[in-house]
Amino acid sequence: MRLFLLLAVSGIVSLVGGLYFQEFNLGSSELRFIADFGFGAMTLLGSIVTVVATVQLLYGEIEHRTILPILSKPVSRGEFLLGKLLGAWLTICSFIGILTLALLAALWIRQWQMPDLGEEALLEQGAVSSSGVLLFALMQCFRLMVLASVTAFFSAYASSSLFAVFMGFFVWVIGQLRGSLDAQWGEGIGQSLLKTLTLLIPDFRIFDLGAYAFGEAEASLVSLLGLVLYAVVYAALYGSLAAVVLKNREF
């Protein structure tokens, strides 16, 4: 929880940082700059919160053996895991929620401070739409839900929290790079091998909907639902794998 607060504060600080740095930017795309900082905070700090919270919630119980009295109660291991994942997700969502509120507030304050944003300026960066911000935040929640499941899988398997944390971030980074990876490497066998390998890891980049907030892309309901479905499928996959591991684990 202390970590949670710490990160929430650093998220807000990074927003303030955004407010500060836009000074350099000759004032011409302030809102966008602030929003970028907010989105960055959600992504990076959100991933930290997710991995750390999930490892703490799940592996922490195993490490401190507090799982023993819990599992001796009439709760199945699957139920236990589900409860933990929901707890982790709740933490994630509230974290993202705090940052979203801070971001909207920062945007609103800036917008209010410069009431006659000339047409010229508006034209340049387009206002940052708050519905776009909300959409981005929502997709973060889903993306981090997948990350939480992945981390839960490693937590259920791990014999040290460091391993679980490391693997969580490892998959996160690979998942971020995945999109650029298969565009990157050469042709022929290497390429098809890589294509197969990239299929194994969820693609985290596709949840980056920053462009919607800046009115640079149109959100279609179908594609959004597709993303949500993608997230749910992967969360379920890794959740089930975690359950399998947990069922076979000794305490």
Place this chain on the structure above:
Amino acid sequence: MNFKRRLLILWFASSLLVGLLTQPLRQGAVARAESGESLASLADGLGQGITFAALGGYRTIAANFVWISMYGDWRYRLKGEVLEKMQLAVSLNPDSVYFWVDGSRIIANDMPVWQVGDDLMESLFESEEGIAIRKAYGEQALAFLEQAPRAVAQRVPVLVEKASICWQRLADLDRALVYFKQAVEKEDVPNHICRVYAEILVKNGEVKKAYEYLKSHYAGLSDDDRTALKPFVARRIEELKAKLESGS
């Protein structure tokens, strides 16, 4: 031991299956994101911190920092560094219209001055040599904008930027009109751009076209839009009409 192996196989098989099944879902989302960004172009100029930030999801932030540090070089008029960092920033975050527009302005407006020096600024519009320099940078700015991903290139600010480069830096009204035309056909085009388009048409001698365009523009204006300046447009239409009649 045995369990480990079984788990690995289970993970591999189920991940592959899910990966294949979700491929259509992913592709839809990727189509948008795929905008020519490649790791190689990033890796070149990135410092440790920026690479880390980019990997961690702070890609857009990293781009912003690059942009800020670009302004550091801009103050000292380090042309090479500025160009490099602009490239880096747009490859980190190609979705930022601002980077494209601001970058092209730096190339088109600032760089020629850097080359000839502040004292000789006027020469850019006077001496033959100066004009050549101005036009060369104008073309470079256009080329820079041409790299923008399609979705960004079709946005009004980018189109307007291209148009005004052609108009003001290259003094090429025909080309400017091509971009303006594309811009005014967008739905979210601000009204003043439409009026500018009409004026450029007039300037280019296409008074009739301007008159007809303004008439159709006027028809689409709503009464309670402050930026529409309906009376002004109406007056202008009258003027053009008079001009056409006197001319013919």
Place this chain on the structure above:
Amino acid sequence: MFGRPAPAELYHFSDRLALKESVQAIELRELTKDFPLMERGRYLRAVDGLTLRIPENSVFGLLGPNGSGKSTTIRMLLGLSEPSRGEIRIFGASPQEAEARRRVGYLPDAPYYHKFLTGRELLRFFGKLLGMSRSELERRAEELLAQFGLADAMDRKLGAYSKGMLQRLGFAQALLGDPDILVLDEPTAGVDPVGAAEVGDFVRGLREQGKTVLLCSHLLTQVQDLCDAVGIMNKGRLLASGSIDELLGVGGDARFAIEGLTGSELGEVARFAQEKGGDLVPLGQNLEDLFRSLVSKDDQRGGEA
């Protein structure tokens, strides 16, 4: 040592005990647990072919030196660990079934509770896991906390609890769901002598309420007073099991303590016994002596083998 059959074959009376009472609360059949060691293919056999029956409404003491496999047995009994071989039945059901576990209360061998919760919150949390209704839960939690002398401390964080307080909280937690079976892994660990005596009274009280208790303890004198039957383990194997009386030979097998004789008189008694073809067996009448001799003999045999 005395040319007698190995004790393991001698002291299995549990079957006779089982015949008397038909309902078995706990049944272990050929229970075996192997832990893989770091070297590939090698195992540590923590529990080895353990067969036990614990009838309903009795108190059973599982004894054994450190590392003899008591806690491991209990973990398997609660479904926390999967047996490598053998079977476990709790009122006829497998511990993998949640409903079977509902009938068992567990006091772990160390206080594995969340330090950041208060006593009351911990019971609330466990109550929810047990599916208790809110009002019932609140009532029962307060009642139990008061019963175990934690009424004043129930709103303090567990991190600030003393060892004994945590142990008492463990009792409260184990009793929360009003289980039929209580599995107490070292209930007197870290408890002062007064507290230990209280634990004894408490277990007796449980028997009176018709509950079945399985406990591990190193306080053999207390176990002797308290338990209806005991099992003695060493290195995962059950050396002896049965009712206290049977094990100590009060009843059929005559083994007496001789008191009030001098050394030379004792010598005469010994000689007399040998003349009659018998022997004077120095097995004590108390569980502690029995335990020691069984374990040391077993260790010796293990050493020879």
